[in-house]
Amino acid sequence: MSEGGDELDFSVVDPTLDAGERAAVIALLAECGLDYEENIEALVVCRREGRLVACAGLECNIVKCVATCPDYRGENLSLKVVSEVVALAHERGHTHLFLYTRPENVSVFAGCGFYPLVEAPGYVTVMENTPIGIRSYCNRLKALRKDMPRIGSIVMNANPFTYGHRYLVERAAEACDWLHLFVVAEDVSLISYRDRYALVAEGVKDITNLTLHHGSQYMISRATFSAYFFKEKGIVGDCVSAIDLLLFRNYIAPALGITHRYVGTEPFCATTLKYNEDMKYWLQADVSPAAPVAVVEVERTTATGVPISASEVRRLLRNERFDRIAEIVPPATLDVLLKNYAPMRRRSVELPPGASEAEGWQTLASLPGGSRQ
Amino acid sequence: MNIVRDSIAGTLESNDLLVKVSPAQDEGLELHVNSEVIHQFGAQIEAVVRETLSRLGVTNALVLIEDKGALDCSIRARVQAAVLRASDATGIDWEALS
Incomplete structure (x- = not known):
């Protein structure tokens, strides 16, 4: 251990499992005027003598919530924590990364291998980790x-x-x-x-x-x-x-x-x-x-008087109303819905209008993204 | 040497560099160098990278360099490491790496 107490200890935590670390990160972000973003899958945290001094979050291929404790600025901590989160993303198979930051911090991340793509004026800039993407x-x-x-x-x-x-x-x-x-x-x-x-x-x-x-x-x-x-x-x-x-x-x-x-x-x-x-x-x-x-x-x-929408099709799908779906989608779509999105229905079964196999939808509803657009 | 996957080697610390190697998007070698000392040493960095790739027999790849003022020996070592990680080679010609 270093006498000077300048050892940096990096670790990766899952914010959904580690409520303590999550709370510490939320506090650090608040100190930096940033909000914690839900959907973060992994957090790189940097501690010095037990104190949380920097963090960076990862959601799939997006780097978010990068913060450095105001007392420790000027030591390139953000560079180190971004390097760590880039390596972590790479281990997880994400090589093309995006990063959200405030426009005034673009230069910090430009030094970390990120290049600006676009700015929502005065609010946020999105960067990517390649000059040629x-x-x-x-x-x-x-x-x-x-x-x-x-x-x-x-x-x-x-x-x-x-x-x-x-x-x-x-x-x-x-x-x-x-x-x-x-x-x-x-x-x-x-x-x-x-x-x-x-x-x-x-x-x-x-x-x-x-x-x-x-x-x-x-x-x-x-x-x-x-x-x-x-x-x-x-x-x-x-x-x-x-x-x-x-x-x-x-x-x-x-x-x-x-x-x-x-x-x-x-x-x-x-x-x-x-x-x-x-x-x-x-x-x-x-x-x-x-x-x-x-x-x-x-x-x-x-x-039949109602505007056609895909969300209506999904609602009808949940209720197995293939008779109604047939009125608003082409035959090819109906075929695919029957084949791939009606789990309890065998492919050979002919379509009886209004038939109910509601229990099959329990399976579908539990799929990732099942409830999303 | 065939590049078959994405790889990285190195860090963004001062005096080091980060090398990213990916399979070529089009035929040939595509190299992009970004450096804190690009005006003084950009041409030299590019020459070292190209020579290292050539000795490893890499002719199709996308190579991105984020340099923080690394010495030539560091550049060679990081490029070699990234290429070996990205390649499908099993037997390594250590002579070519010297």
Whole structure:
């Protein structure tokens, strides 16, 4: 042990299991004017003579809640704690990392191998741990660019693909010279990404002026928009959607020459409604050096008088109302729902409308992400 | 030597460097150097990294360097460690590492 008491002791704790460490970290963050973020899976804590002097949190590939005790600044503790959390992330298989910080602290993390991506002005900056991440992504997009006057775009989760999605794509493709359609890639929805993407591909295959894209870390992902996936927590903060929308406006839209973004009106879900409102501001207002992207809201199409929505499909799915689902989704979606999302139902069973096998849904509800968008 | 997975070696401490090696996104070698002393020593750091990669027979890879003023011997050692961790090689040619 060092006589001078300057030994730093790093350890990794699980905040869900270690209430004591969690409380200490919450206190340190409060001292630094930061809030503790839920969903943190691991915390790197740095102690000196038993006292907590620095911490850094990790949620999948996102570094959050990095703080250094004000008494110990100027010793590069943040560099050490970030190095530790980067190594921890790497051990857990996350090599491409994102970091949220206040804009005034960007220089600290620039010294830790992180590069700024986008800033929600005055509130938060998102950085990534590679100098070429967004650049190589945009270079891959540029290869798919169409040089035409009116280039539309849609980003959809399609959880699952309905006639409503089909209607939105048709309207946008009619109105534009070319349409870029992105499927949200983050795999935390009820319907798996593989199934969602395949159903969108099947559902739009006859539309000829369209490019279908896999989503990426840079759009509606855990990294750009974590709160979207935790709708039950209530309204998403302004800055959260600002990050996602400014990434789209500053990088993705210029790479593909996108001039318009299409979205369905939102009669049901408060989070999506707020996202649509934020979209009009962050894509169109004078808040970015990048050209504005015009936002076009398309009135949702209806079936038997009710607007079609994917959340309604999921509700009907929980109640096994395949007869009602068949009215609002294409046959391919219905097939996949029957095959992959009705656990107690054998594939060979013919569909008797209104049949009830409610107990099967206990299994589904317990799946990770089962209750989320 | 084939690069088949992501790896890291080194630290961000003063006089050290962090080396990240990944499979190539496109054919060939893509190298990016960031250094606190990029204006004085950027070309020298890049030359040492390229020579080390060449002796290890690495021709397809993405290599990112975050340098904190490391000496050439440290740069060589960290690049070698990152490449060995990222490669599928079983028999290592220690002569090439000398």
